[in-house]
Amino acid sequence: MSAAPVVGIVGSAGAYGRWLRGFLQQRMGLEVIGHDPADPHSDDPEVLLQRADVLIFSAPIRHTPALIADYVARSAGREAGRLWLDVTSVKSAPVAAMLASQAEVVGLHPMTAPPKAPTLKGRVMVVCEARLARWQPWLAQLCAALEAECVRATPAHHDQVMALVQAMVHATHLAQAGVLREYAPLLGALPALMPYRSASFELDTAIIARILSLNPAIYEDIQFGNPHVAPMLDRLLAQLQQLRQQVGQGDDAARAAFRQQMLLDNRDSQGEAVLAEGNYTFERVGYLLADLTERNAISVHLPEDRPGSLRELLHVFERHAVSLASIHSSRTPAGEVHFRVGFIAGSDPTALLAAAGEIDASGIGRVLSR
Ligand SMILES: O=C(O)C(=O)C[C@]1(C(=O)O)C=C[C@@H](O)C=C1
Secondary structure (H helix, E strand, O other): OOOOEEEEOOOOOOOOHHHHHHHHHHHHHHHHHHEEEOOOOOOOOHHHHHOOOEEEEEOOOHHHHHHHHHHHHHHHHHHHHHHOEEHHHHHHHHHHHHOOOEEEEEEEEOOOOOOOOOOOOOOOEEEEEEEEOOHHHHHHHHHHHOOEEEEOOHHHHHHHHHHHHHHHHHHHHHHHHHHHHHHHHOOOOHHHHHHHOOOOHHHHHHHHHHHOOOOHHHHHHHOOOOOHHHHHHHHHHHHHHHHHHHHHHHHHHHHHHHHHHHHHHHHHHHHHHHHHHHHHHHHHHHHHHHHHOOOOEEEEEOOOOOHHHHHHHHHHHHHOOOOOOEEEEEEOOOOOOOEEEEEEOOOOOHHHHHHHHHHHHHHHOOEEEO
């Protein structure tokens, strides 16, 4: 095991491959080599097998087990004493394929698309330590540098849990997207419904938009590449069919059954503490959404990340006698940290313009277009 291993990425041109290369080079100061069939300038697989102390498979889930098997055959024992990792959303098959090698093996699953941020701070990463010995300290360094909340699991348990955490969530939202599409000729597309939104609807449509904006192959493979998904879908359908039957029946007995099964039994099963926490989260997110959609606001990027920058910014509003209603740190779509400052209703637009002008002119911050 080397303190500064050479890392090889199989799938270096993909979204995670590119993110990992940046992270490993910039945050961990490591030499990174990579192969990707989509990048003719990338290194040959043989170069990776010769030089990489750590090999990371970052390829489409569907092809990963066969791809790993191919590397096991080509490597032919040279991988002994090295570390092999993968970052796919399903764990049993890729980890089993890596275990056919003589390398130490850890399956990873970051529970996020490649973030705009330089690390996985604030995100979860599942870690399946399938065969780990001498590389343990380096894996700990990797996890610390990634700043993710790491949760250990076996590949089998991971895949069972992901049928709920990922496949069920994606399935219900894609079904909602399909229903919205079917109703669009009658009621209009989403923009026609948004004026009537509840916080729940807004959150669900944001999730739908997120899923439909990311890589379709990942969502396909999460449904089709995990054997625990089909039985989960059966249960999901049975729940919906039961509700459909009760609404169709429509009498007091059906209402009582609905109330008992769908509301009371589910409430009891979740327990008071979990419900209270989730309900509180919902309220906080609801307020956050309201603040973020508030038009009477400006976003400011503070170029200097130093103590006192935010106080100087707030001081400008104070001098222009503008009262703030909210302040949130957030990220632009390009990933730049900014502060979004909301103002109380009826704030003087001229004072706001003057304050924004002063922030720009003084160099305290850069006011972003809305
Ligand atoms: O960044 C996100 O929106 C995600 O959560 C992406 C998401 C998911 O939708 O479950 C998709 C694939 C990865 O395996 C992890 C998480």
